[in-house]
Amino acid sequence: MPSATEQQHTFGKTASLSGTSLHTGDKVTLKLHPAAADHGIKFKRADLQDEPTIDAKIDNLKTVERSTTIGEGSVRVHTVEHVLSALSAMGVDNAVVEMNANEPPIGDGSAQPYVDLIKKAGVTAQEVPRKFLDVREPMHIESKTGSLLVLLPDDKFRISCTQAGPDNRFTQYLSMEITPAVFEREIAPARTFVFYEDVQSLMDKNLIKGGSLENAIVVRGDAVLSKEPLRFPDEFVRHKILDIIGDLALLGNRIRGHLIAVKPGHGVNAELARALAREQTRRSALAGPHPIPIGEGGLAPDEVMQILPHRYPFLLVDRIIGFEGETKVIGMKSVTINEPYFQGHFPGHPVMPGVLQVEAMAQVASILLFKLTKKSSRVGYFMSADGVKFRKPVFPGDTLIIHAELTKARGARLAKTMCHCLVNGAVVSEGELMFTFLDT
Numbered sequence: 001m002p003s004a005t006e007q008q009h010t011f012g013k014t015a016s017l018s019g020t021s022l023h024t025g026d027k028v029t030l031k032l033h034p035a036a037a038d039h040g041i042k043f044k045r046a047d048l049q050d051e052p053t054i055d056a057k058i059d060n061l062k063t064v065e066r067s068t069t070i071g072e073g074s075v076r077v078h079t080v081e082h083v084l085s086a087l088s089a090m091g092v093d094n095a096v097v098e099m100n101a102n103e104p105p106i107g108d109g110s111a112q113p114y115v116d117l118i119k120k121a122g123v124t125a126q127e128v129p130r131k132f133l134d135v136r137e138p139m140h141i142e143s144k145t146g147s148l149l150v151l152l153p154d155d156k157f158r159i160s161c162t163q164a165g166p167d168n169r170f171t172q173y174l175s176m177e178i179t180p181a182v183f184e185r186e187i188a189p190a191r192t193f194v195f196y197e198d199v200q201s202l203m204d205k206n207l208i209k210g211g212s213l214e215n216a217i218v219v220r221g222d223a224v225l226s227k228e229p230l231r232f233p234d235e236f237v238r239h240k241i242l243d244i245i246g247d248l249a250l251l252g253n254r255i256r257g258h259l260i261a262v263k264p265g266h267g268v269n270a271e272l273a274r275a276l277a278r279e280q281t282r283r284s285a286l287a288g289p290h291p292i293p294i295g296e297g298g299l300a301p302d303e304v305m306q307i308l309p310h311r312y313p314f315l316l317v318d319r320i321i322g323f324e325g326e327t328k329v330i331g332m333k334s335v336t337i338n339e340p341y342f343q344g345h346f347p348g349h350p351v352m353p354g355v356l357q358v359e360a361m362a363q364v365a366s367i368l369l370f371k372l373t374k375k376s377s378r379v380g381y382f383m384s385a386d387g388v389k390f391r392k393p394v395f396p397g398d399t400l401i402i403h404a405e406l407t408k409a410r411g412a413r414l415a416k417t418m419c420h421c422l423v424n425g426a427v428v429s430e431g432e433l434m435f436t437f438l439d440t
């Protein structure tokens with residue numbers, strides 16, 4: 001049995017908080033609602049028609065200029081990093097964050113109001129284990145502006161951060177393991193800080209209507225201006241750690257690793273979250289079961305042909321090895337020297353064309369979509385392929401293992417899938433394929 005800290009957690013009840021939004025200066029009410037296991041964190045815009053929700057996922061990240069904005073379609077929520085930081089660090093895995101504006105209340109510029117709210121809602125364990133991403137080998141991200149993030153293996157989530165202002169003024173360093181108790185005591189109270197030269201231009205652009213000394217510390221030269229004195233002598237580096245936790249929360253899974261951050265910012269933080277998300281996808285593709293004999297729930301060749309209209313030489317799936325839940329499928333194709341395309345691609349040097357690997361991915365993905373909609377009268381059309389990469393050549397004699405995972409479905413009309421082809425456990429090609437459906 002996993003210990004209590006390894007279970008997913010949500011709230012005991014709904015709790016709400018009102019305040020002013022930073023950028024528009026409007027009044028906003030934020031409500032934290034409990035959510036089911038594996039739901040993740042979603043923001044809900046209760047002020048818009050149909051109350052759309054946005055997944056707090058790195059794929060939905062839109063901009064990182066000064067704060068973190070996520071969106072889906074035309075719907076946006078801004079400045080999500082402080083509330084996400086509090087949710088993640090206080091151990092909340094599943095929640096609906098409902099707001100009647102496009103931004104949470106800024107409060108005092110720290111995560112303290114959200115920690116108080118989370119405690120008011122109560123954090124309770126759920127029956128499903130938490131998902132972790134274990135850092136297995138060092139990774140690093142470096143920016144042109146001098147930021148450096150290095151992630152090392154560790155069995156806990158630790159951050160060692162160095163913050164430095166312009167001309168290295170206010171250089172501060174702090175290292176700690178992030179736990180709910182440490183976050184509440186050491187990190188959550190640390191407020192946003194800005195350098196005067198930066199806010200002046202924002203004020204001119206009218207970008208911070210709700211901004212004042214009540215919700216940020218302003219640094220002018222060597223002077224620190226704020227409504228109340230500094231809460232910690234090194235309050236700035238603490239706020240940087242707060243922002244890192246919030247930005248990395250967009251990964252979804254919890255990180256077990258030691259992050260060494262030098263001059264971090266939303267841009268590099270997001271870049272690291274993206275790199276980690278790619279690593280996560282790659283691992284889940286590699287981790288799939290690869291037994292060639294058909295497992296329960298798999299499809300034999302004749303069953304594949306009942307679903308797909310394709311026939312030799314254009315049928316590029318031999319069988320379906322199995323399904324994982326509702327959203328994943330694994331298929332296989334034995335690539336033999338008898339394939340007609342090897343005659344010309346290339347004479348004396350047979351290599352499977354990359355476009356046919358994409359076609360194989362599309363056929364496997366179609367089987368998944370067919371299973372989901374369970375309607376044979378609908379035809380899925382292949383609309384687009386993004387991020388297609390061919391990493392290794394595929395030769396006669398190889399067995400292509402084809403993974404397809406549904407990543408997004410918009411109504412019953414659109415579906416997005418992430419697909420990988422593997423040979424001997426290594427990714428040979430990948431791509432994100434989008435489909436639309438038409439009734440026949």
Ligand SMILES: [Zn+2]
Nearest residue numbers: 081082192243
């Ligand atoms: Zn911040």
